[in-house]
Amino acid sequence: MHTIARDAAAPDFLLSVEGLTVSFDGFKAVNDLSFYVDKNEIRVIIGPNGAGKTTVLDLICGRTKATAGSIRFRDIELTRLSENRIVEAGVGRKFQTPSIYEDLTVFENLEISFPRGRSVFGALAFRRDAAVSERIEEIAEMIFLKDHLAERAAFLSHGQKQWLEIGMLLIQDPELLMLDEPVAGMSVAERRKTAELLHKIIVGRSVIVIEHDMKFVEDIAHRVTVLHQGKVLSEGSMERVKNDPKVVEVYLGH
Amino acid sequence: MERIGFLKTSEAVGIAILAALILIVLPLGLDIFRLNLAGKYLTYAFVAIGLVLCWGHGGILSLGQGMFFGLGGYAMAMFLKLEASSPEATKIQSTPGIPDFMDWNQLTELPWFWQPFHSLTLSLVAVVLVPTAFAFLIGTAMFKRRVGGVYFAIITQAIAAILTILIVGQQGYTGGINGITDLRTLKGWDIRTDEAKYVLYFVNAGLLLAAVAAAYFVRQSKLGRILVAMRDKEDRVRFSGYNVANFKTFVFCLAAALSAIGGAMFTLQVGFMSPSFVGIVPSIEMVIYTAVGGRLSILGAVYGTLLVNWAKTSFSESFPELWLLGLGGLFIAVVLAFPNGLAGIYADTIAPRLSRLLRRARPALGGTVPAGAPAE
Numbered sequence: 131m132h133t134i135a136r137d138a139a140a141p142d143f144l145l146s147v148e149g150l151t152v153s154f155d156g157f158k159a160v161n162d163l164s165f166y167v168d169k170n171e172i173r174v175i176i177g178p179n180g181a182g183k184t185t186v187l188d189l190i191c192g193r194t195k196a197t198a199g200s201i202r203f204r205d206i207e208l209t210r211l212s213e214n215r216i217v218e219a220g221v222g223r224k225f226q227t228p229s230i231y232e233d234l235t236v237f238e239n240l241e242i243s244f245p246r247g248r249s250v251f252g253a254l255a256f257r258r259d260a261a262v263s264e265r266i267e268e269i270a271e272m273i274f275l276k277d278h279l280a281e282r283a284a285f286l287s288h289g290q291k292q293w294l295e296i297g298m299l300l301i302q303d304p305e306l307l308m309l310d311e312p313v314a315g316m317s318v319a320e321r322r323k324t325a326e327l328l329h330k331i332i333v334g335r336s337v338i339v340i341e342h343d344m345k346f347v348e349d350i351a352h353r354v355t356v357l358h359q360g361k362v363l364s365e366g367s368m369e370r371v372k373n374d375p376k377v378v379e380v381y382l383g384h
Numbered sequence: 385m386e387r388i389g390f391l392k393t394s395e396a397v398g399i400a401i402l403a404a405l406i407l408i409v410l411p412l413g414l415d416i417f418r419l420n421l422a423g424k425y426l427t428y429a430f431v432a433i434g435l436v437l438c439w440g441h442g443g444i445l446s447l448g449q450g451m452f453f454g455l456g457g458y459a460m461a462m463f464l465k466l467e468a469s470s471p472e473a474t475k476i477q478s479t480p481g482i483p484d485f486m487d488w489n490q491l492t493e494l495p496w497f498w499q500p501f502h503s504l505t506l507s508l509v510a511v512v513l514v515p516t517a518f519a520f521l522i523g524t525a526m527f528k529r530r531v532g533g534v535y536f537a538i539i540t541q542a543i544a545a546i547l548t549i550l551i552v553g554q555q556g557y558t559g560g561i562n563g564i565t566d567l568r569t570l571k572g573w574d575i576r577t578d579e580a581k582y583v584l585y586f587v588n589a590g591l592l593l594a595a596v597a598a599a600y601f602v603r604q605s606k607l608g609r610i611l612v613a614m615r616d617k618e619d620r621v622r623f624s625g626y627n628v629a630n631f632k633t634f635v636f637c638l639a640a641a642l643s644a645i646g647g648a649m650f651t652l653q654v655g656f657m658s659p660s661f662v663g664i665v666p667s668i669e670m671v672i673y674t675a676v677g678g679r680l681s682i683l684g685a686v687y688g689t690l691l692v693n694w695a696k697t698s699f700s701e702s703f704p705e706l707w708l709l710g711l712g713g714l715f716i717a718v719v720l721a722f723p724n725g726l727a728g729i730y731a732d733t734i735a736p737r738l739s740r741l742l743r744r745a746r747p748a749l750g751g752t753v754p755a756g757a758p759a760e
Contacts, residue, residue: 191623217625229620231613238609243624247606250634253626256606295620302625 144169144336145190145306150199152189159185161360163199167306172328172337174347176371177357178381183340184226186357187308190338191223192216203306214248222304226311228291232284236275236294239283240266243298265301272330273297274323289320293327300331307331308338313346325349344382356381390604391597398683399596406589416578423585423653425693426592428453430646432674432685433599434639439671440679441608442635443615444532448540449643449670451547452515454662456644458551458558459514461657462498463507464567464575465559484566489556498557504571511648512641519640523633530629532618541664548663563658567651575652588649592686595642599682602638611635672715678727687726 145167152160160182167173175183188194190201192213201208206219231239244265247256270276273293278286283294292312299307312328313321321343328337328350341347347354347368354371356364358381364374371377388396410422431449439445471481479492486494500506522543526536551558559565567575574580602608610631614621622628651657660666669692677688692714700707722728 193619193623212627213622214625214627217623223623225619229617231616231620233612233616234609239613241606242610242613242621245625248625249627250607250630253607253610253631254602254605298620298624 142169143167144171144204145338146200146202147186147190148200148202150186150189150196150201152185152194152197158360160189163357163361165355165362165365167336167338169336170332170334172332172339172350172352174339174341174351174354175357176341176344176347176354176381177363180359181357182360183357184310185360187223187310187338187340190216190306190308191221217302217304218248220305221308222299222302222306223308224292224295224299224310224312226314228288228295230283230286230291230294230298232282234283235280236270236283236286237266237279239294240269240297240301243301245302269297269301272300273327289316289324292316292324296327296331304335306336306338310340311342312339313341313343321346390601395600399593399600402596402683402686403593406592407586411582411585416581419585420581420653421697422690423581423588424650425690426588426686427646427650427653428670428673428693429592429686429689430595430649431639431643431670432677432689433595433682434642435671435674436677436679436682436685437599437602437608437611438635438639439674440681441603441615442611442632444632444636445537445671446540446636446639446667447537447664447671448542448544448667449639450662450664450667451540451544452519452640452643453647453650453666453670454547454551454657454659455515455518456511456647457651457657457661458564458647459501459507459510459644460648460651461564461567462501463504464570464651465564466494466498466501467570468566468568483559483564485559485562485564486556491556495557508648511644515644515647516637516641519637520633523636524629527629527632527636532632541667544662544664544667548659551659551662559658561659563656563660565656565658567655570652576655581653584649584653588653591645591649595645596682596686599642602635603682607631607634669711672711672718674725675715675718676725678725680724681727684725684727684730691726 143166147166148164150160150163151158163182163186175186177183185194189196190203190208192208192211192215196209199209203216203219203221208216208219208221211219231242234242241258241262244262246262247253266279267276270279273296275286275290275294275297278290283291286294292315296309296312309328313324316324325346328339331337339347339350351368353366354368355362356371356374356377363380364371364377366374372382386393391399406422406426411419414422431453435446435449465483469481469483474480474482474484474487477484477487479487482491482494500510522540526532526539531539552561554560569575575584610621610626614628614631618628621631647657647661650661673689673692674685675688676692677686678684692711695714696707696711699710718725724731
């Protein structure tokens with residue numbers, strides 16, 4: 131079992147969130163929050179609605195600017211970077227509802243995420259060479275969409291769209307992958323495949339997942355952080371968190 | 385799918401048909417007066433092509449493209465006006481050697497910003513550079529602050545209105561409401577003769593075809609797909625590592641540069657430039673050309689421009705008071721019934737029949753299908 135209390139300056143954390151606060155018109159959605167994510171760890175964040183889970187991901191990926199506190203990723207302070215720089219640093223983020231380009235094909239969706247030619251003129255000069263096609267096919271195989279590459283993304287099922295977005299992140303090859311409710315709205319079979327997919331993709335990277343489905347959480351989590359009113363309520367293994375009376379009271383009990 | 389260079393075969397055929405129309409059919413079928421009119425319409429098509437990329441693909445609606453058309457046109461007109469205002473030609477003025485409208489407004493020397501327009505090279509550079517730089521300024525200011533959608537459209541409209549007021553108000557520097565008129569020669573070559581009009585028509589048509597090809601090139605590049613992606617899910621593009629503001633600024637600048645070339649060709653062919661091509665009304669008309677042609681179709685934009693302008697000329701010759709109503713009605717009809725414009729109608733009704741016909745004809749043609757590079 132991991133020990134939670136560790137020296138904050140320890141260099142082996144991939145992500146250190148310290149004293150993070152964000153207030154919207156005086157309401158503190160995230161309040162003096164600190165947590166640390168190790169390399170190659172799957173961390174699941176759970177908590178009741180309005181606990182600030184999605185806001186934490188928004189803060190890490192730069193969509194929302196922090197009022198106070200720091201987010202260090204490797205040796206980089208993320209709170210001062212623009213969104214695209216945060217991506218370049220190695221952070222990928224999946225949104226809650228599938229966020230894909232419906233008018234483009236699956237292939238083109240994946241191609242846009244391929245980490246090359248991200249400047250304006252780089253994009254103009256970008257060539258679809260063998261390396262690109264091979265990588266896209268490899269990822270498509272992994273996300274169960276190999277036979278759908280030429281299809282317009284609008285025609286995919288809900289679950290397939292979720293996988294496509296995960297695939298778009300994989301092609302970026304981020305060191306930290308953040309997934310917001312990846313199995314919401316999926317069928318049982320799709321859930322199982324998604325869990326399988328997550329186990330495959332964590333090799334060599336850390337993952338932060340927000341999820342409500344406890345069965346799924348137990349399946350994948352190395353450690354669990356429980357958020358409540360913008361603060362950490364409890365943290366540790368699933369076993370420990372499940373038996374924490376505070377957690378049972380605010381979240382799991384009902 | 386076969387490809388010819390960066391074009392799909394069907395796109396290459398489409399461009400070839402357009403080229404045949406504007407390079408052969410129109411010059412043979414129209415007298416020089418009508419051909420000159422067609423040439424004028426085609427200068428608006430530059431704006432429409434820019435709008436296809438910027439609005440149709442990128443989702444950035446600008447209601448102020450007239451300013452770039454106008455700035456390009458004014459840059460050209462300033463050069464021509466200086467050439468027409470030689471000291472000999474203007475010796476009856478109290479200050480010979482400056483444009484007539486300056487003399488009427490008691491200016492006694494050429495303003496500093498007119499000086500570069502003595503040089504044709506500098507003027508041609510200014511035709512493209514000034515509007516593009518202006519678009520860059522607007523784009524950077526707006527897109528970095530994440531101003532988009534309706535707000536951006538309104539702001540472009542406001543800027544177009546401001547520019548018109550500025551041009552009209554600064555009569556001594558700009559020629560005011562009349563614009564810059566009485567343009568005569570380009571490096572000594574009289575642009576008012578029929579021969580010159582023919583030559584200018586063909587130069588314009590050639591430039592337009594180049595603009596069409598450039599637009600296709602941008603659209604088939606990854607940048608073209610990123611534009612569509614931004615229109616769909618801007619945040620996803622941002623969180624895929626792209627600086628969205630830069631891409632929007634680029635396509636807005638490209639549309640501005642194309643408009644400016646159209647404006648300069650307008651000045652050359654029509655012989656004047658005035659604020660009535662800069663403001664809100666012409667800017668919105670240009671959006672209508674694009675919508676009628678189909679805002680996603682580069683070629684559609686050209687046909688839409690030709691068609692609406694041809695209708696405008698014929699209607700306003702017979703029922704001048706009804707034209708504006710007709711134009712408004714046309715816009716409403718297109719938005720409601722044919723959201724993809726002429727190109728949409730073509731794709732839904734004519735194209736399927738055509739491809740069936742071609743498939744039947746292809747075996748007979750044998751090996752004459754052009755051997756293009758593989759698609760991927």
